[in-house]
Amino acid sequence: MINTAGAGVDGLTKYGLEDFDSHFALKTTDSLAEGVLNLYYTDSRSRAAIQSIDSALIYDSTTGNLSLAIDPNEFYTTADFDSDFLTKTTDSLAEGTDNLYFHEERVQHMYYWAKAVEDIALGDVVQFAGAEGSHLLIRKADHSLPGFQPHHVMGVAKEEILDQHFGYVAAFGQVRHIDVGTFSNGDILYLDPTTPGGFTDSKPVPPNHAIQLAAVTDDNPSNNGTIQVRLNHLPDTDEVPEGLNNLYYTxxxxxxxxxxxxxxxxxxxxxxxxxxxxxxxxxxxxxx
Structure with a gap:
């Protein structure tokens, strides 16, 4: 590249890059005329670009000021809230999922919230099937499962719980709207040794476990029966460990x-x- 800055050709001085940079450093946007597309900022342009879409909010595009078209006395204050709050009770506040209200049904019933590992119907007897994260896993209570123990039985499903979904299990209290079949009021129900999740009114005998589950309190037909759940295992001598003094016959x-x-x-x-x-x-x- 040939540097011709300052070199005379036909008596004229050549203008080089150094000359441009030197002179450009002395310029500002004030020295450059505004084009059509790239416009300079002005207060008027900025204010004109703002508009109010609510009649309660007044905007002055000349000054850029905003104001409310309401009486200042109509503003809701902390004092207003405190005054209104005093008129409310817990009956006015919806119940959350963690802090629950007291009521008789909660005192008279005990429920588990658990996740099913198979489809469970309303009224099925369920048992412990493990844990996942911070919740229990449940399945239909089944005598035939390897390692089954009476204390694995947790209660009766209060609702239909599909596989991999959550639902409530009653360990104590009423379960309504179930099919009690041929059972009658006052019948004592046990876990059926032959039907997973089922009931029987005949007390199982060894080697089956006698797990007392509930009493029929309403034998209405058409899936409208009610049972009172209360778990109780009735052990036989095969399930009671031998002590030191009273020994079993052999x-x-x-x-x-x-x-x-x-x-x-x-x-x-x-x-x-x-x-x-x-x-x-x-x-x-x-x-x-």
């Missing part, structure tokens, strides 16, 4: 005791006449 224990008795009788017999009929008879009875 053949091995009997045989051991019989052997000890016979040993003592033999010792006694050695001291008496070997033809003693009473001692021999007693030994024969123990051996039977």
């Amino acid at each position: 053949t091995a224990r009997f045989d051991s005791d019989a052997a000890a008795i016979n040993s003592k009788l033999d010792s006694l017999e050695d001291r008496l006449d070997s033809d003693d009929i009473e001692i021999q008879t007693l030994k024969n009875q123990v051996a039977q």
Whole structure:
């Protein structure tokens, strides 16, 4: 590149980049005429671009001032709120999801909020099926499941709960609008050993678990029955651990005791006449 700044050609001085930069630094937007598209900022243009779409808000495009077209006395103040608040009660405030109001049904009932791992119908007996996050998992109570234990039974579904959805389970209290089938008022219901989630009015016998669930309080037909839920496991001797003093009968224990008795009788017999009929008879009875 040939720098011709200041070099004379035909008696004229050449204008170079350094000359332009030097002179441009002395200019401002005031030195440059406004075009058609890129316009300069002015207060009037800015104010003209604003407009009010509410009759209660007055806008002066000349001054840029905003004002309300209402009486200042009509503003709602903290004092107004406090005054109005005093006229309200808890009956005026809707119940949230965490802080719940007291009422009789909540005192007389105990519910679980849980997530189903299979479809559960209203009135099905349900059992614990694990935990996920901060909530319980439930399924139909089923004697045949591997590792089933009576204490896994949690209660009766108060509503239909579809797979992977949440719903309420009554551990104590009433469950309404269910089909009580052929059951009658006053019938005591147990978990059916053969039907997952089902009831029976016949007390199960070992090896099945007798898990008492509810009593029928309203045997109305057409899915309009009511039961009063109250869980109670009725254990048999197979489910009650043996203590230290009151021991269960076993053949091995009997045989051991019989052997000890016979040993003592033999010792006694050695001291008496070997033809003693009473001692021999007693030994024969123990051996039977």
